Amino acid sequence: xxxVLTTFTEIGMLAYWLLASAxxxxxxxxxxxxxxxxxxxxxxxxxxxxxxxxxxxFAVIGLTARFGSATxxxxxxxxxxxAVLMLCAGLMAISYWTMTGEFSLTRWAMNTWLIIVGVANxxxxxxxxxxPA
Numbered sequence: 001x002x003x004v005l006t007t008f009t010e011i012g013m014l015a016y017w018l019l020a021s022a023x024x025x026x027x028x029x030x031x032x033x034x035x036x037x038x039x040x041x042x043x044x045x046x047x048x049x050x051x052x053x054x055x056x057x058f059a060v061i062g063l064t065a066r067f068g069s070a071t072x073x074x075x076x077x078x079x080x081x082x083a084v085l086m087l088c089a090g091l092m093a094i095s096y097w098t099m100t101g102e103f104s105l106t107r108w109a110m111n112t113w114l115i116i117v118g119v120a121n122x123x124x125x126x127x128x129x130x131x132p133a
Contacts (some may be wrong), residue, residue: 010058010082
């Protein structure tokens with residue numbers, strides 16, 4: 001079940017960044033009430049886009065570990081890196097909103113989810129001992 005939830009989370013993150021890119025390119029529009037607070041402030045926009053590398057990295061690395069050709073210890077290492085990046089991405093966002101005193105149930109829930117799934121993968125992931133690296 002954790003693999004399914006993790007895969008859903010990783011695909012969802014890639015979908016988020018596809019939507020964010022489409023917004024920048026003005027291919028789509030989103031109701032401003034659905035955007036993060038102060039979303040037109042260039043510093044906040046830069047803050048949001050600073051998550052792009054870590055978010056895409058955990059999603060691509062995690063999906064590659066799960067569905068790619070890596071086996072054994074290499075697969076375990078990729079899963080661990082993806083889980084750590086996922087945990088860090090969620091924690092960084094929650095830390096920012098804590099420091100700014102902002103609370104949005106949706107944003108907090110999504111980023112708390114990243115923390116929970118990241119930690120769960122770190123605790124429950126085990127190397128595949130049947131296939132050598």
